[in-house]
Amino acid sequence: MLSRPVDRHYSTAVSNFTGRMRIVSAQSRIRRRRADWRALIWVLPALAVYAAFVLFPLLQSVQYSFYNWDGIGVATWAGLSNWESLFTNPELLQAIGNAFVLIVFYTVVPIFLGLIAAALIRQVRPGPFGTITRVALFVPQVIPLVAAGIAWSWLYSQTGLVNQFLGWIGLGGATRAWLGDFTFALPAVGVIGIWVMLGFCTVLLLSGMGRIDPSLYEAARLDGAGSFAEFFAVTLPGLRQEIVVCVTFTMIAALTSFDIIQVSTQGGPGYQTLVPGVAVYRLAFLDQHLGQASALAIFLTLLVLAIIIPIQRLRRVR
């Protein structure tokens, strides 16, 4: 196409124009690039406290992970032994594995249920019904996780609501002390995660659905799409950004969970609900094995970064 004279004219004009633009913007960039040292003062308080009480301890954790130290005596060089036992010690392996199981409960189920809830709330006429559902689902997100852990410990107890409910629907034989059960303790803790995360996902997905261009739905309907086809062809792709935010937020919560489990099971029975967060706390402050605690903590940090950073790429592509 560029061989035609008119187009060539046009393209020279464009390149002239963009060339001039580039010069102008380069000039302004030089003017703005001049380092503004006094602006650093504005950033300094935030940066200083963050560096001193987050970044510095983080580096110390890395250092600790190569030592054996009980917090009182002399630290001795441990080489990679604390790191090796992350992959050989069955207790620590289970803690890491449990964190991945929790992702199913904290991330997959809330997003799935959140999509259903948000789609249904949107179909209801605007009014108190939708608002009440939204608020009711969001409440668990704002209460202290400690209180959530205590509440659910009671719900799961022998005389608690879960067993009462099973009795009502004729499943009285399935009752048990859920958090003390070797098979069911981890899923039971996971359900607490669903309870906490569902509201956040629902509200976020709901607002995302509000941003989708209605004409896309009209086009889909003209093409004869049913509500299911419409959901997969229009709604789901349109929610890409919101879903990535949900996945990021809930996955971090799953991998680094501490409060709920420390309060409800403390990792038990056995190591059935042990997660890295609780293991770090126990290793550091009960077993006084600071090196091992730090190796696990840094491994957890790297794990979170390794999972979260690639997911962020999905956000930009549209």
Place this chain on the structure above:
Amino acid sequence: MISPVSERVSRAVILVALALFGVVPLLSLLSTALTPQGSLPQGLAWPTDPQWQNFAAAWNAANFLALLESSCLIVLGVVPISLAMAALAGYALAQFRVPGGSAIYILFLIGLTLPAESLITPLYYDIQSLGLLGSRLAVVIPEIALLMPFGVFWMRAHFSNSEVALTEAATIDGASRWQTFTRIHLPLATPAWSALAILYFLATWNQYLLPLVLISDPSKRTMAGGLGAFQGQYGDNIQLLCAGSLIIIGPSLIVFLIFQRSFVRALLAGAVK
């Protein structure tokens, strides 16, 4: 859109079920808290003779007055300072040519994903060597640091959308950078920083790990940290435990319900940026 009755009914049933999933655990806490102490309560059954004095008993047993005072002191120490620091840094990173600005910003972004577990062990010994262990400052200072990445991210995102024309007009009128910030951009950013204030309040109020590790006296902790100790002490007295949990849930819930609309709107705006 007119849909058949059966579809409307099944839609309503699913939504009611989901809403119940959200609130019934809290209702169970309430109904249990109102049963007579020492009785064996059912999961969810409204007591014939509600024992409202259980709340007073829990209040006294856990020394909630001291805990409330302590939580308020910690919140007052954390929220205003964090807000000021985050607003200053966010504004400068958005509006000025800070030397190394993008590197600094990336440093803060990394902090968004850092779990508190990754620093709690050295933090304990750092705070100890500063002589702060057991005092409220032991929680206040690290909490400010932990809240900083999100605040800087949040305020920078907001101030990036500020009107350049306003800044230019103020500069022409002879306003200094500081005046432009405090008199023009900060007031305009009220929705953004007040939402951040609510988030900061909830995060501090609900903070559990830091007080658990850094303050051994439960009465100097935050509400959430104190509740953990209360659970250890009164684990057998289910009525007091439920009443105590509700007392602690109360302030978070009230703040959320009051600011519900602006809070959710701001949260969503920030999350998608």
